[in-house]
Amino acid sequence: MTDHSLESDRTLASQGALGPAALDDRSLAYESGLEVETRSQWTYARRRFMRHRLAVGSLIVLILVLGAGLGASWVAPYPYDGIDLENSGVGPTFDNWHLFGTDLLGRDYFSRVLYGIQTSVQVAFIVALLAVVIGTAVGAVAGYYSAWVDNGLMRFTDLMLTLPGLAVLLTAAAFLGHGSPYRVAIILGFLLWTTLARIVRGQFLSLREKDYIDAARAAGAGDLRIMFRHMLPNCLGPIIVFATLTIGLAILLEASLSFLGFGIQPPTPALGLLIAQGQDVSTDMWWLVLCPGLTIVLIVLCINFVGDGLRDALDPTQRIRA
Amino acid sequence: MPEPVLSIKNLTVEFTTEDGVVHAVDGISYDVNPGETLGIVGESGSGKSVSMLSVLGLIPQPPGKIVAGEALFKGRDLMKMPKRELRRLRGGDIAMVFQDPMTSLNPVLKVGFQIGEAIKVHNAGVGDDEVRKRGVALLRIVGVPNPDQRFDQFPHEFSGGMRQRAMIAMAIANSPSVLIADEPTTALDVTIQAQIIEVLKTAQHETNAAIVLITHDLGLIAELADRVIVMYAGRVVESGDVHTIFANPRHPYTIGLMESLPTLTAEEDQLRPIPGQPPSLIRRPPGCAFHPRCFLSSGRERCRTDVPELRGAGGDHLSACHFLEELEGYHSKLAGAAV
Numbered sequence: 001m002t003d004h005s006l007e008s009d010r011t012l013a014s015q016g017a018l019g020p021a022a023l024d025d026r027s028l029a030y031e032s033g034l035e036v037e038t039r040s041q042w043t044y045a046r047r048r049f050m051r052h053r054l055a056v057g058s059l060i061v062l063i064l065v066l067g068a069g070l071g072a073s074w075v076a077p078y079p080y081d082g083i084d085l086e087n088s089g090v091g092p093t094f095d096n097w098h099l100f101g102t103d104l105l106g107r108d109y110f111s112r113v114l115y116g117i118q119t120s121v122q123v124a125f126i127v128a129l130l131a132v133v134i135g136t137a138v139g140a141v142a143g144y145y146s147a148w149v150d151n152g153l154m155r156f157t158d159l160m161l162t163l164p165g166l167a168v169l170l171t172a173a174a175f176l177g178h179g180s181p182y183r184v185a186i187i188l189g190f191l192l193w194t195t196l197a198r199i200v201r202g203q204f205l206s207l208r209e210k211d212y213i214d215a216a217r218a219a220g221a222g223d224l225r226i227m228f229r230h231m232l233p234n235c236l237g238p239i240i241v242f243a244t245l246t247i248g249l250a251i252l253l254e255a256s257l258s259f260l261g262f263g264i265q266p267p268t269p270a271l272g273l274l275i276a277q278g279q280d281v282s283t284d285m286w287w288l289v290l291c292p293g294l295t296i297v298l299i300v301l302c303i304n305f306v307g308d309g310l311r312d313a314l315d316p317t318q319r320i321r322a
Numbered sequence: 323m324p325e326p327v328l329s330i331k332n333l334t335v336e337f338t339t340e341d342g343v344v345h346a347v348d349g350i351s352y353d354v355n356p357g358e359t360l361g362i363v364g365e366s367g368s369g370k371s372v373s374m375l376s377v378l379g380l381i382p383q384p385p386g387k388i389v390a391g392e393a394l395f396k397g398r399d400l401m402k403m404p405k406r407e408l409r410r411l412r413g414g415d416i417a418m419v420f421q422d423p424m425t426s427l428n429p430v431l432k433v434g435f436q437i438g439e440a441i442k443v444h445n446a447g448v449g450d451d452e453v454r455k456r457g458v459a460l461l462r463i464v465g466v467p468n469p470d471q472r473f474d475q476f477p478h479e480f481s482g483g484m485r486q487r488a489m490i491a492m493a494i495a496n497s498p499s500v501l502i503a504d505e506p507t508t509a510l511d512v513t514i515q516a517q518i519i520e521v522l523k524t525a526q527h528e529t530n531a532a533i534v535l536i537t538h539d540l541g542l543i544a545e546l547a548d549r550v551i552v553m554y555a556g557r558v559v560e561s562g563d564v565h566t567i568f569a570n571p572r573h574p575y576t577i578g579l580m581e582s583l584p585t586l587t588a589e590e591d592q593l594r595p596i597p598g599q600p601p602s603l604i605r606r607p608p609g610c611a612f613h614p615r616c617f618l619s620s621g622r623e624r625c626r627t628d629v630p631e632l633r634g635a636g637g638d639h640l641s642a643c644h645f646l647e648e649l650e651g652y653h654s655k656l657a658g659a660a661v
Contacts, residue, residue, distance in 0.1 A: 211425040218380060218420070219440045219492060220413030229439070233430040 045237075048313040055309020058302035065299060069117025076111035080269045083107060092287050100291035104281060109274070113292050116269040117299070120251050123185045123264075127250035128243045130189025135196025136232070136239060142197070143204025144227050154201065160194045169253070173262040181270070184263050188250055196242045203235040237314030241307055248303035255296055271296050326353035326394075327499050327532050328377070328416075333391030335369070335376045338384060342604040346372045348556040349391070354500060359526065359533040361547030361564065363540060363579070365600050369556040370536045374502050378416060379408050396499070414444040417493035417531075421505040423485035427477035433488050434473035437461070440495040460491040463528055464521050483514035487521055494525045501531040507542060519545050540583060540656070544568060549638075552576050555601050555611035558632060562639035569657035572641040572649050574618045580654045610644070618645055 050056060068075045077097045078084075084106035092101045100109035142153040172187045207213060208231075216230050255272030257263030264270040266277070271292050278288025335347040347369040354360050362370045375381045377393045377400055393400040395416065400408060412418075420426040428436060437457040442448060454473065461469035464487040477485060486506065493501055503522060507515040519542065526533055535546055543550055543564065550567045552560040552575065560573040571577045578596035598615040601607050607614055613625035624644050632640040643649070 211420055211422055212428040214380065215418075215420050215426040215489070215492075216428070216436075216439075218378060218412055218418040220409050220411070220443045221439065222409060222443075225439075225443070230428055230431070234428070236430075 045313045049309050052309035052312055054305050055312075058305035058309070062299065062302040062306060065117065065295075065302070066121055069114055069121055072111070072114040072118045076108075076114045078108035078111040080112045080115040081107065081267055082111070089285055092291070101285065101287040103278065103285070103288055109288060109291055112269045112274055113271070113295050116271040116274050116292060117295065119181055119264060119268055119270045120254055120272075120296075120299075121247075123181050123188070123254050123270075124247045124250035126182065126185035127188040127192060127254075128246045130186065131193040131196060131246050132239060132243050133193075134190070135193035135242070136200050136235075138193065139197040139200025139202075140204055140227055140232065143201035144208065144223070144231070146205070146208075150201070153197075157194050157197050160191070163191075165191060165253075166256075169257055170260070170262050173257065181264050181268065184254060184257060185250075188253055188257075192246055192249065196239065196246075199238050199242065200235055203238065204231055207231045207234055237311075240314060241311045244303060244307040244310055248300045248307070251296065251303075252300055324355055327356045327396060328354040328534075329394040330373065330377065331392050331394070333373060333376065333393065334389040335372055335381065335386060336389050337386050339604075344603045345556050345606060346386075346603060347376070348606075350553070350556070350558050352551055352558060352561065354532050354534055355549075356499065356532055357526075357530050358548045359535060359546050361535045361537065361543035361550045362553060363538060363543055363550060364553035365538060367600055367603065368553040370538075370553055371504050373553075374418075374504065374534060374536060378412055378418065378502075379405070380412075410444070413440055413493075413498075414496045415498050416500045416502065417496070417498040418502040418504065419486070419489050419493045419506045422509040423482055423489050424509065426489055427480075427485055429477055432474055432476055433480065434458075434475075437473075437488065437492050437495060440492045444496045456495070457491075460495055461488065463494070463524060464488070464491045465517070465524070466491070482510055483517060486510060486514075486518050490518075490521055490525055494529050494531065497529045498531050500534060501525070501529070502534045502536070504536045505538070506535075507539065508537070515542075522546065540579065544656070552579070555606055556603060557611065557642065558640075559612065559643070560639075560641045561632070562635070563637070566637070566639050568654055570639075570649075570652060571654055572635040572639065572646045572652075573643045574616045574649070575612050577649070577652060577654070578615070578617075580656050583656065585655055610642075618643070618648060 072080075084102070086106065087098065087102050088104050088106040090098050090102045090106075092099055098108055098110065100113055102108055103112075138153050138157065142150040142157075168191065169187060173184070176183055176187060204227075213226060213230060216226050221230065251271070254263055254270065255275070258270045258272030259276045261276065264273055266273060274292040275289050275296075278285065278292070281288065330353075331351045332349050333347055333351070334345075334349050337344040337346055346367075350369070350373055352360075362373075364370050372381060372386075376386070376388050377395075379400070381388075388401060391401065395411070400411070403411075427433065434454065434457050437460060438450075438453040441453050441456055458469045458473050461472055466472050466484055466487050472480070472484075477488075480488060486509075490506075506522065507518050510518060522533065522535075523546070525531070533546070535542065537543060547564045550560075550562065550564050551558055552567070552573065554575050560567065560571065560576050567576065568580075571580060575596070581594045582596060584590060584593055596615055601611055601614070607626075609624070609626040609628055610616070610619070610630050613619040616625065619625040622645075628644065630642045630644050632642045633646070635641045635646050
């Protein structure tokens with residue numbers, strides 16, 4: 001496509017800068033020579049992420065595991081509550097595809113873990129979504145308006161941070177009732193937004209001083225437009241990283257809550273609940289604790305690696321150079 | 323004399339700081355006539371930018387405070403205008419080009435989006451195709467080659483000069499009556515400066531906007547301005563037609579500014595800078611703020627006690643010097659520099 005020499009393109013380019021008259025045909029000639037591929041920041045971020053081997057590997061594992069969990073009704077070899085007393089207490093084996101063994105009632109633990117992943121991941125996504133929405137809104141408003149609005153919102157955030165998490169979780173679970181995965185998700189979501197609020201506020205405070213925000217204001221943009229169209233896209237990096245890591249944290253917290261009996265109730269399978277049910281007989285049937293436990297570890301580990309990779313990709317300035 | 327499009331009267335702006343109150347702008351008045359180019363010159367901190375920013379309601383309050391004055395835009399006082407209406411004017415009928423194009427474009431938004439936004443904010447219900455068409459046309463006016471492709475690029479793919487062109491395109495998107503250019507070429511290198519000057523001329527030609535050119539570059543003033551206002555320590559010290567000011571300046575400060583410039587034509591061994599430092603705007607020298615640095619004052623009592631008022635020095639030419647008559651015969655070496 002380049003039958004012009006680079007030299008002639010340069011001259012054409014410099015002529016193009018001279019005046020608007022007759023620019024049309026010149027720019028046509030220019031177009032045929034030096035085409036520039038439009039690369040967004042996302043293109044660069046994706047490249048940086050792809051260079052992060054561990055994160056890419058983790059992402060693949062995560063997609064497989066979460067995919068299997070979300071598609072449990074198709075993937076799982078057995079229903080999660082299918083009782084089969086003839087095969088009770090079988091250890092991990094390839095016979096009949098009891099990969100994670102069975103419990104005393106003969107329920108297939110591989111299937112139960114898959115359904116458990118489904119529940120836990122659904123909960124975690126709702127938690128992350130809630131935390132991101134609340135945290136971003138609080139942080140953005142506080143950082144943009146500053147003065148007393150900032151003061152009020154941030155003191156409230158501080159207050160939320162001082163609350164002893166587990167105690168509040170247990171109390172809230174007791175008051176709001178537990179059982180429904182969504183109720184657990186909402187309780188966690190309302191507790192986990194504080195970090196993000198602080199991050200977003202900090203970003204907004206520094207963005208507020210940028211020339212391009214002044215320029216946007218001088219162009220007649222209103223407060224909301226400046227906050228959400230101009231400033232928010234500049235903090236998407238930290239927000240995405242936070243959301244990823246929060247999914248991991250939420251899976252852990254939900255598991256602890258369920259393990260303690262304040263989270264999701266049987267018969268709905270959840271990872272923490274499976275461990276709790278397995279621990280009574282864990283001396284004989286170690287797989288009932290180990291399999292769901294390792295699943296949690298695998299998921300959370302992968303999420304954290306992906307989160308780290310995303311941080312390096314989206315915010316190169318924060319990278320710790322090895 | 324046509325009705326001025328923007329008329330600033332007795333504008334006083336102060337900033338409260340830990341060290342005291344900074345009198346950034348102290349009772350200045352000037353008119354901007356339709357379609358003209360008004361140059362405002364002065365050192366850093368002379369209140370050039372603050373006076374224009376406060377007109378647009380863009381100075382942070384607090385610490386800034388508009389103590390007094392009015393700014394009549396097409397007969398309406400911008401200072402008393404509701405925020406919402408003032409916002410509609412900004413970027414619409416009064417637009418602004420900022421100093422540093424490298425930091426004035428949002429890095430995460432496409433240039434086209436930012437230009438398009440300037441159009442959309444002020445024209446509700448314009449379709450995306452129309453916005454794109456107008457945006458590309460604007461980029462073409464300001465001389466961005468390949469505008470259709472450039473429209474979809476990000477600021478980091480633009481060079482400094484191209485970015486300033488894009489900023490100018492944004493500013494003229496709604497055919498403003500007043501275009502404020504706050505040191506539009508300061509952050510650019512010399513060859514690009516010349517191009518941007520041409521772009522500003524084209525932009526003015528296309529929109530018939532009055533340009534308020536804030537700068538400390540007398541060369542830029544000579545190139546573009548029709549009238550000049552010289553500011554010192556928050557006050558207007560001299561104003562008049564650009565040819566008159568460049569040929570026969572009647573204020574010692576203006577003379578000092580011109581003397582301190584090198585010329586290409588005359589043989590000069592040394593530049594003659596204005597002695598001393600610009601005064602603190604917290605504790606301004608009494609009387610004429612310029613008297614400690616003034617060659618004409620030489621310790622005269624009146625300079626230290628009386629604040630000089632702007633008064634006529636022939637025609638529209640005004641100067642705020644007690645002894646401007648003594649400068650009558652002065653001819654600047656820059657005479658004829660203005661085009």
